[in-house]
Amino acid sequence: MAKFLQKTAKLKISFGYCILVIFLASACKEESKDKNEAPSLKISADNAGLTLPEGFGALKVADSLGKPRHIAVNSNGGIYVKLRELVDGEGILYLEDNDGDGIAETKQGFADYGGTGIALDDNYLYASSDEEIFRYKLDESQKVIDKDAPENIVTGLVAGGSHATKSFTLDGKGNLYVNIGAYSNACQEEDRKKGSPAMMPCPILDSAGGIWQFKIDKMKQSYNNGVHYATGLRNVVGLDWNKSNDHLFVAQHGRDMLHTLFPDLYDTETSAILPAETLYMLKEGDDAGWPYIYYDQIQQKKILAPEYGGDGKKTGGENAIDPVIAFPGHLAPNAVLFYTGNMFPEKYKNGAFIAFRGSWNRAPEPQAGYMVAFVPFENGKPTGDWEVFADGFSGSDNIKSPNDAKHRPTGLAQGPDGSLYVSDDAGGTIFRIVYSKK
Template sequence: MKKPFVLFTYAILLAGFMSSCGQGKKSENAENTDTTATAEAPTAPDLPPPGKGSNHFSNVIGWKDGQTPQAPEGFVVTEFARDLKNPRTTYVLPNGDVLVVESQTERKGIVKKVTSAISGKADSEASGKSANRITLLRDANKDGKPELRETFLEGLNQPFGVLLIGNTLYVANTDGIVTFPYQTGQTKITAKGKSIMSLPAGGYNNHWTRNLLANADGSKIYISVGSGSNVGDNGMEHEVRRANILEISPDGTGERIFASGLRNPVGMDWNPDSKTLWTAVNERDELGDDLVPDYITSVKEGGFYGWPYSYYGQHEDPRRKGERPDLVKKALIPDVAVGSHTASLGLAFYDKKAFPEKYRNGAFIGQRGSWNRSAFAGYKVIFVPFTNGKPSGKPEDFLTGFIIDDKDVHGRPVGVTVTPDGALLVADDAGNRVWRVSAKQ
């Protein structure tokens, strides 16, 4: 088993890889983006040569009563909610209510459905229609067990990101941003949503998720939009406004590309020390078991991160060889590699004090687990320590036990959210649970 490695801006490279026992046309994205970010980059890693991809799909069997994932000594894992339908992520409202976003990949068309069934992909995730709803959970007495559960909002279109600014609730559907009026304590929204922005829909595998994050004063909103293909397979004219983090004003105007070349950025959060934007990126497939590492990185304004022409800085993708040497030269190196084909999607910095000191201001990453590898990788939540706003140690396992053997898994963690009382919520979309991890008292 290969060891994890960490790359960070001002430190020595710790090499290795982590596994789990788990178009010749120019890119409009790149041309419309200032890629002249000048911040000093991390050291480039040593990577193996490109190889041939492997497929290994998991079979999700769920959790029996009393079964939970495992956390390190000193922590307690409890079931916060069950019997959900693909809870992808959670969002905590100012009054403590927890919103659980329930949505999933939809295999549309007979060809996709048949291919999914034959390949085994159908067993690794839910099939059928997405729930397209948000469920509200209220734990009024703060005992870690919600007493109230209500359908908060429904009739959405593969929602993922949720954001509250003032009395306006933003929901990121796969095809656009919708706003709703919200009052503190409200348990159900029946008002019709207002569309403030359209987004390109459809995509390769699970690249339909659109996440949301506001800056400190709520004057700007950041939107993560994954690519529509693995490596621009359908032509870059189909990737406009994709593989980007977009920035808009709260009314949906003023759109610009904040950063580009990010194949599938999903999790986003602000580093509590440096106040910089960070994202978790799910990298490309079909270059071998150990290429390309997923990563978390600080996001430089105007930065270009390589997709699809290069990976992990200036390693040119052989499938795009010679097409855009100018962009390859400008590609920034990410900060922290977190394993190849881990499907690292969730990201949350721990800005509370309930956990031991080592976890303060560090990053939790939800790894859903991928399929383009001969052995499972991901299927866990990992932790990366930070000091003074910079990564300061190797990624380490935090929440495990999702993998049963080389075929079966209990679930697949995605969103990670820190609650006001310092617990960590983990959305297990295939296990249809939300787990709560707290420190022993």
């Protein structure tokens, strides 16, 4: 009996010791877990100065970067930023958040050219200068392997005195679509000069004022290797491939100076809001009508341009396509992104975000833009009118000149978690917008 009690005591001690070991191991594990957990995102108390819908928050990922234009976010949350102008001899930045708080601690630069366009697929980073498009091989973590040895896939593109930047997008099927902006306002013999006659037909359209399609895996392509995909587009800085309906969508900058060039036909107020900035769905062979027409969002008609005999009422462009959405004039759409993430509420799924940089051609009326708008889509078609999604970038409600704006949205990208990133080339800022309402 004594031996039995002795054995039982030993078992109790052993069992108690095991429980103690398990408890201590669990506690150590929890402590270790707490130490290794990434901190929560540093959402700004004032949403980085932005006005957002309920449930959304924002923070600044980076600031004072120069003049960021388009951006791309890789599968690990690293951000590639295309700079319009070189900073310390570098035209592309790579930003990385090392501790999970949403703020980039790592900044690396490369590429000796400025520009606007940048995009990613599984294997390459693509970036543009004003005349060429390059690609850089990526490793498994979607980081550039050799920053000093890009492949040149497109070259020899026209870059006139205005609208020179080459923004582009990919369709995921081996094709690249590049905007070649028209180096003209309305195809006059002397650009932007009152009384100068228009050229008919417009000779610029043979190599600019449209979209060209190229292959992503062929080197040194130029006009003779590409497809003239669409024409009649004055300047398209924002474009994206809509995967839900398998079509290209582009946002056009409308023409300027209606009052300045034709004061008898347009007053300053009318000239400030016309013509519309337009979002088009394109298929191969489409013509949007520039310079012969513009779209009037008030009359909801294609109007014959005054340089070609229009008076503000005559319609034209019977064979030109209609926009899917029309915005007020001179807002300057600079980026388009179809949202495919799961973070935002269902209404945003497959809808279009559009970044407006703000223009100069509303004077003497107040300037406008400096926002990110949203257009709901379903089955590849808009299901409602546009709305302001993110506002407050300008820092003021009374902007007389674009130079007065604190921030000017220029690029959009979607993060792997569904966050929306917005770049700005006035303050050099990258914003991140998240949804956190439960």
